[in-house]
Amino acid sequence: MSVERIEADYLIETAYDLSQAADVMAGEQSSGTFTPVPGETPELKARSAAVVAHLQDLGPVAAPALPGAGKADQEHRQARVTLSWPLANLGPSLPNLMATVAGNLFELKQFSGLRLLDIRLPQAFADAYQGPAFGIAGTRQLAGVDGRPLIGTIIKPSVGFTAAETANLTRLLCHANIDFIKDDELQADGPGCPFDERAQAVMAVINDHAHQTGKKVMYAFNITGEIDQMRRRHDLVEKLGGTCVMVSLNAVGLPGLVEVRRNSGLPIHAHRNGWGVQSRHPLLGFSYVAWQKFWRLAGADHMHVNGLQNKFCEEDQSVIESARTCLTPMFENKPCIAMPVFSSGQSALQVSDTYRALGSVDLIYAAGGGIMAHPGGPSEGVKSLQQAWQAAIAGEDLRAYAKTRPALKTALDAYRS
Amino acid sequence: MSVERIEADYLIETAYDLSQAADVMAGEQSSGTFTPVPGETPELKARSAAVVAHLQDLGPVAAPALPGAGKADQEHRQARVTLSWPLANLGPSLPNLMATVAGNLFELKQFSGLRLLDIRLPQAFADAYQGPAFGIAGTRQLAGVDGRPLIGTIIKPSVGFTAAETANLTRLLCHANIDFIKDDELQADGPGCPFDERAQAVMAVINDHAHQTGKKVMYAFNITGEIDQMRRRHDLVEKLGGTCVMVSLNAVGLPGLVEVRRNSGLPIHAHRNGWGVQSRHPLLGFSYVAWQKFWRLAGADHMHVNGLQNKFCEEDQSVIESARTCLTPMFENKPCIAMPVFSSGQSALQVSDTYRALGSVDLIYAAGGGIMAHPGGPSEGVKSLQQAWQAAIAGEDLRAYAKTRPALKTALDAYRS
Numbered sequence: 001m002s003v004e005r006i007e008a009d010y011l012i013e014t015a016y017d018l019s020q021a022a023d024v025m026a027g028e029q030s031s032g033t034f035t036p037v038p039g040e041t042p043e044l045k046a047r048s049a050a051v052v053a054h055l056q057d058l059g060p061v062a063a064p065a066l067p068g069a070g071k072a073d074q075e076h077r078q079a080r081v082t083l084s085w086p087l088a089n090l091g092p093s094l095p096n097l098m099a100t101v102a103g104n105l106f107e108l109k110q111f112s113g114l115r116l117l118d119i120r121l122p123q124a125f126a127d128a129y130q131g132p133a134f135g136i137a138g139t140r141q142l143a144g145v146d147g148r149p150l151i152g153t154i155i156k157p158s159v160g161f162t163a164a165e166t167a168n169l170t171r172l173l174c175h176a177n178i179d180f181i182k183d184d185e186l187q188a189d190g191p192g193c194p195f196d197e198r199a200q201a202v203m204a205v206i207n208d209h210a211h212q213t214g215k216k217v218m219y220a221f222n223i224t225g226e227i228d229q230m231r232r233r234h235d236l237v238e239k240l241g242g243t244c245v246m247v248s249l250n251a252v253g254l255p256g257l258v259e260v261r262r263n264s265g266l267p268i269h270a271h272r273n274g275w276g277v278q279s280r281h282p283l284l285g286f287s288y289v290a291w292q293k294f295w296r297l298a299g300a301d302h303m304h305v306n307g308l309q310n311k312f313c314e315e316d317q318s319v320i321e322s323a324r325t326c327l328t329p330m331f332e333n334k335p336c337i338a339m340p341v342f343s344s345g346q347s348a349l350q351v352s353d354t355y356r357a358l359g360s361v362d363l364i365y366a367a368g369g370g371i372m373a374h375p376g377g378p379s380e381g382v383k384s385l386q387q388a389w390q391a392a393i394a395g396e397d398l399r400a401y402a403k404t405r406p407a408l409k410t411a412l413d414a415y416r417s
Numbered sequence: 418m419s420v421e422r423i424e425a426d427y428l429i430e431t432a433y434d435l436s437q438a439a440d441v442m443a444g445e446q447s448s449g450t451f452t453p454v455p456g457e458t459p460e461l462k463a464r465s466a467a468v469v470a471h472l473q474d475l476g477p478v479a480a481p482a483l484p485g486a487g488k489a490d491q492e493h494r495q496a497r498v499t500l501s502w503p504l505a506n507l508g509p510s511l512p513n514l515m516a517t518v519a520g521n522l523f524e525l526k527q528f529s530g531l532r533l534l535d536i537r538l539p540q541a542f543a544d545a546y547q548g549p550a551f552g553i554a555g556t557r558q559l560a561g562v563d564g565r566p567l568i569g570t571i572i573k574p575s576v577g578f579t580a581a582e583t584a585n586l587t588r589l590l591c592h593a594n595i596d597f598i599k600d601d602e603l604q605a606d607g608p609g610c611p612f613d614e615r616a617q618a619v620m621a622v623i624n625d626h627a628h629q630t631g632k633k634v635m636y637a638f639n640i641t642g643e644i645d646q647m648r649r650r651h652d653l654v655e656k657l658g659g660t661c662v663m664v665s666l667n668a669v670g671l672p673g674l675v676e677v678r679r680n681s682g683l684p685i686h687a688h689r690n691g692w693g694v695q696s697r698h699p700l701l702g703f704s705y706v707a708w709q710k711f712w713r714l715a716g717a718d719h720m721h722v723n724g725l726q727n728k729f730c731e732e733d734q735s736v737i738e739s740a741r742t743c744l745t746p747m748f749e750n751k752p753c754i755a756m757p758v759f760s761s762g763q764s765a766l767q768v769s770d771t772y773r774a775l776g777s778v779d780l781i782y783a784a785g786g787g788i789m790a791h792p793g794g795p796s797e798g799v800k801s802l803q804q805a806w807q808a809a810i811a812g813e814d815l816r817a818y819a820k821t822r823p824a825l826k827t828a829l830d831a832y833r834s
Binding site: 029030031032033037038039040044045047048049066067068069086087088089090091093095096098099100102103104105106107108109114156157158159160161165169185186188189190191192224225226227229230248250251252253254255256258259271273274275276277278279280281282284285286311312313314315368369372373 | 454461642669690695699730790
C-alpha cells in the first residue's frame, strides 16, 4: 500500500498546536476544507484524505519567520511534517503533483513558515515519465570526455553579441580546448541575435573544429520559448549536428520540459534562473532536493547547482547537497541521474574543495572569468582547470602540483581571493 | 524609442551603495557580469545593456529582511528601482521575459530583499500574444449573466468524489441556480475520478438542466496536465458542450498556458495555487500586479485574487489591488482584461465591502461554505449572495435589505463572524 502513496516532507513554523496545524495542511491539500461539508463522509476520507505520517517538534523560535500568520504574539515552534497522499487522488502527473504538494498551502494563516523539503513518489511516476535521455553516460559520449568533469563556459557578454560575434568567441573557445559552451539564459531568440542565425554560425565553427581535431565541443543552445518554437529550434540544432539544448525551467514549466523531452534527440541542459524566488527564504518555498526531482523525472539531463564561493547568497554546503542529490537515484529501475552543473565565479581555486566535498567527477564545471580572464588567455584558462582537476583526482596538493604546471600556477596567483 | 524598451520596477533592500546595487541588477540581467569581459565594448553596451531608469531611496530599515546577503552588519536601505531593457535583447517572448526580469537576480549577494513590483511592455508583446479570448463580455455571454457578478462555487470535498458523485453535486448546484462551478485544483485526472468520466457525467447534468431551464451553468473543468492531455481534455469539454476549462498556472507554466490558449475555444479559468511561494514574503518574489500581466497576455480569462477576510494570510487591501489590476487595460489596442475570481471563505457578509472597494460587478464571486452551509440549503445560499449583491449595487443597507429577504437574513445571521 505504501508504494501507492505520495509522501512529502515539510519544515513548518506555527503558533498553533503542531498537530492541528499539520491537520490543516493535510486537509487543505486533500479532501478537507476550512469548514466541514456534507459529502466529506468517513468512506471518502478513508480513500482520499492526506494523512500526517510523521510530525517532529523542533522547538520554539524567537520570532515568526514570515509576516501575516495568525497568533503573531504567541510562541512559534518549528516542526518537520510528513504528509502522505493516495496516488488515486491525482495519478502520476507532475503538474498535478505540484498543485498537490506545493499548491495553496504556503499562504495558510496557520503558518509563519512552510517549506517543502523532499518528496517520495510511487513507481507509477517512474512509468509515466521519461526522465533524462542522456544523463552522465550519454553526455560524456557526445562530448568525448571521460574520467574528469566537462570543462565548460558561458558565452559572455550574456547578451549583446551578434550571431557572428558569438561564433567568433566559440572559435576562440574551441581552440582553447573547451568541452562545453552554453548560451546565457538571457540569450534566446532576440532580434539582436536570432536563434537560427546563431545556431548556424556557431555550428559551422564547431563542426569545422570537429572535422579538424576530432573533438566536437558540446554547445547548449538556449531554445527557451513557446512549445512550437522550442521544438523547431531543437530540430534545427539536431539537424546542424549540435549536441545539446538548454531551457530555463521556471520559464517553460513542467509540461514545457516534458514536451521538449518527448521530442528531443539531444541532452537537455536545465537552467534554474528564478530559483531564488523559490529558495531564498529558508522558511518558504522549496529545498533543491525536492524541487529538482520534478525536473529530473520530466527529463533534465544537466541541472544547475551554483558553485562553491559563488557570487550569490548560497552557502557552499547547500551547493554540495544540491549536486549530491542530482547524483542520487530516484527510482531503483529509473535512477534519473542528472549531471550537476557548477558555475558562478568558478576558477581553478575551487576545484579541490569541490571534488573533496562531492567525491565525484560526474559534473560540468563551468567558468567564465576563470577561463577568459586567465592572464595567459583562454587556452591557459582551460588548461588550468584541467590541471586542477588532475591534481584533485590524484589527491595531490594543488600548489605542489602547480609548480611544474605554469597554467595552473598562473591561475592560482591570478584568482586568489 | 521608449516604446521599444521593456521596463520593470523593483523594491530592493541592500547594504551596498544604492546606485551600485542597481547597476549590479542591470548588469547581471543584461550584458554585464561580475567581472569585465573582453567583448563588453561600449558599442555592445550601448545596444544591449539594461539601464537604471529610476532609483528612489526609501530610507533605512532596522534589519535585513532576508538572510544571506553581504555586509549583514551594516545599515540596510530600501529603494525603488526601475530597470529598462532594449526589446532587441529578447524579442517579444514571455518565457524569456521571465528569465530577464525575474531570473538570476533574486539570489544576488547584494540584496537582502528584491521583489518585482510591475512591468511595462512594448507593443510587440501585444502583437505576439493572443491575450484572453473571452474576458468579461465572452464569459457573461456564455454564462448568461449580466449586471451582477457570476455567483460561483467549488466542488467540495476538493478531491475524493467519484465522477457520479461530482455530477450529483453539480445537479444540486444547478437546481440551486448557481452560475458557475469549478473543479478544485486538486481534482484533475486521478484514477479515483478520471477526467473523461467526470466531464461526461457533469456535462450530462448541465446540458439536461440547460435543456429544461435555458440556463447553461458554466463549469470550469480542471484540465491541468501535459500539453497533449490538456488539448485532448479541452476538446472533450468543448465537444460535450462545456463552456470553461481551468488550469493551474504555476503547474503548467507560460508555454503551457499559451498552448492551451492557441487551441482553446473556451474561456480559461486560471488558478494561482502555489502563489504563496512567490508572494508570501514582502521583500521577495513578485507583486500580483507584475505577475498577472504575464498570464493575462498569455491568455487567462479569469484570474484568482483571493477574497476579503479570507482564510489565508493576505490582507484585504492586497486582494482589492489584485482584482483592480486584472480590470486595468494592459495595452491600448489589447486591454487583456481578465475577470477577477474572489474566493476563500466568502459569504454574503463580504459582498458590500467587496463592491465598495472594487467599484465593479465584473467578477466571479465564489463561495463554498457560503452556499453549501447556508441553513436553508444551497438554493438559499445562492439566493443570499444574489440578494447581497442587489443590495450592494443599489447602495442599500445590507441589514435593512435583508429584512424582507429571508435567504439573506439567514445568511447574515449564520455567517456573522
